Amino acid sequence: MSRIGRAPIKLASGITVSVSAANEITVKGPKGELKQVLDRDIKVEVKEGELNVVRPTDQIRHRALHGLYRALIANMVTGVTDGFKKQLELVGVGYKAANAGQLLDLSLGYSHNIIFEVPKELKVSTLTEKGKNPQIMLEGIDNQLLGQVAAKIRSLRKPEPYKGKGVRYSDEVVRKKAGKSAGK
Numbered sequence: 001m002s003r004i005g006r007a008p009i010k011l012a013s014g015i016t017v018s019v020s021a022a023n024e025i026t027v028k029g030p031k032g033e034l035k036q037v038l039d040r041d042i043k044v045e046v047k048e049g050e051l052n053v054v055r056p057t058d059q060i061r062h063r064a065l066h067g068l069y070r071a072l073i074a075n076m077v078t079g080v081t082d083g084f085k086k087q088l089e090l091v092g093v094g095y096k097a098a099n100a101g102q103l104l105d106l107s108l109g110y111s112h113n114i115i116f117e118v119p120k121e122l123k124v125s126t127l128t129e130k131g132k133n134p135q136i137m138l139e140g141i142d143n144q145l146l147g148q149v150a151a152k153i154r155s156l157r158k159p160e161p162y163k164g165k166g167v168r169y170s171d172e173v174v175r176k177k178a179g180k181s182a183g184k
Helices: 002-006 060-081 143-155
Strands: 016-019 024-029 032-037 043-047 050-054 084-091 096-100 103-107 114-117 123-127 135-140 166-169
Touching: 002 060, 016 043, 024 060, 032 060, 050 060, 060 143, 084 143, 096 123, 096 135, 135 143, 143 166
Parallel strands: none
Antiparallel strands: 016 024, 024 032, 043 050, 084 135, 084 166, 096 103, 103 114, 123 135
């Protein structure tokens, strides 16, 4: 992780980074504001449009935290400038998705519909076209929250390996298994 930690983070114009006395970093940009509490040993330096994460020693713990916090801060900078998107696909006969504001109504083959409340920090939309699988689009500036919500929606009906039915990411490839072979 130390190679990742040493790489500087480029700050585009319009992005402000501030570190409080409690070692909390705040990144503000055109899409919003994100905060992250840093470990007390890790320091952040901002110079000439670049941000560097510095560790005090070469202990294993410090090296691991160095790369971790550099990656988290880089995701924060990307989030407030461009944002993040995740797209899920519902594969299966009768699987449906609809949203009313932040409530997601999922019909996934159970005896009842599942009502899932998406956090207000994320924007959710659904798309159902004839002849195609229903899709759920999630957008937001917080990559951690976005990934957690997408994983929670996927866990409601994971893709099964025999027919490939379930909720999957749009770029996910499900490896299928061979079923039972017929008697001789």
